[in-house]
Amino acid sequence: MSTRNRIYFASDFHLGSHPDESSKQRERAIVSWLDSIKSDAVELYLVGDIFDFWFEYATVVPKGYIRFLGKLAELADLGVKITFFKGNHDMWMFGYLEEELGATIISDELELNLNGKSFYIHHGDGLGPGDRKYKFLKKIFRSKVCQWLFARLHPNLGIGIAQRWSKHSRAASNTEEKFLGEENEWLIQYGKELLTRKHYDYLIFGHRHFPYDIKLSDRTQIINLGEWITYSTYAVWDGEELRMMNYEWRIKN
Template structure:
């Protein structure tokens, strides 16, 4: 039996389950190799924009089951909404067992402040996003709503949603400038708000860099994606690192054999069973507490 790597926090983003570009088997191999205390899903995990009932293979459903398994084992799961799964933003603030849905997250990591968010809200306008986000937490929330409003308007007009893909279509130079602007603005806002770490996704560019300006410094981190780069972020022993599936096969775990021959309905049933088991445990705790009170 292989020993799984213990990780305090694992961060993945831009998985795009439900699309042809998603490498779900790579992600499953990675998830099977770690034992995290907290798993942060930093947006665009399920691609609701491009979701099709005709394409959601078993490997994609297995990723969902693996995440549910983590939750049933006591792992804290934080789902930060992104632009491709922005429909979940209406459930922001909801917690079901060990799974919570949020638009952004701030954690204290060994005395340092870490700010997690997906990053799509900066697509509305890099320059406008900067001054609005400076206004504080509510300003960021307002920016999130503004982003949704812009996309709703564009859809009504029969136009494409505003996203990074538009920037890329304008040419490589434009895409590089957008990425540089994104990283610069993100870091500036983090510094001005006193965050030691700023962790995002969205632009599919894994990175870990200390960024300084006249007001201070912050560590900018991007978890990359599971479409091209196959990367994740890991926090352990007070340090961050980028895990790269192609280079860091620290433990070559395979997808669980017992799942290989399962039919789609079996996998759905397995996910349901996890939820039922969680409910049974809760009911047992309530009964036990009731007895003690009596």
């Protein structure tokens, strides 16, 4: 029997993004990956934009994702601790995933100390220079008033609006993103600024969609987890080393 000693990080699954068949195929791949890690995972961090849209009404959640949620439930029953980060697409998580999966929900950043190493984890939206329009919209979308008003819409209307919007999202376009260089990657810029205030051994982000693994200094490694539309990348911590990995699900399926 294998020992549970690995911690996994992944982000930007964008389940539910247009077109539906692509999302369903991606869900099958993610379920296959989760099945492959269930024997040695002790924790699983899902670092935002797991769903292309998510809103929890008092008695209704978006339909679908049953295989994904079922596999998470299996992991939770095996004792795997699951942590969700709110992304810019699924920021309206409230209590459902906590109640059903025993998951922890993180709204912004999380700092961890694992085996003497310090970690800073954030989905990545709204960080770094620029993008003032989104930063303004984020404050509106996260406001209690906005959430209350949206909850007044019938789910068929509210979720329908979100699904139409999803057809024009970055995930739906399936455009492969490119690395812009350290001087132009805003999360790298944010990471460097963050390190002027406090040391971290590892910085982990999602949101950007392009996976990278870079040494910011002799003591700090920054990872962007990428997404599962094109790259199927994730990171794993084995107690000594944080590594970026790729799940070759296209071959396995």
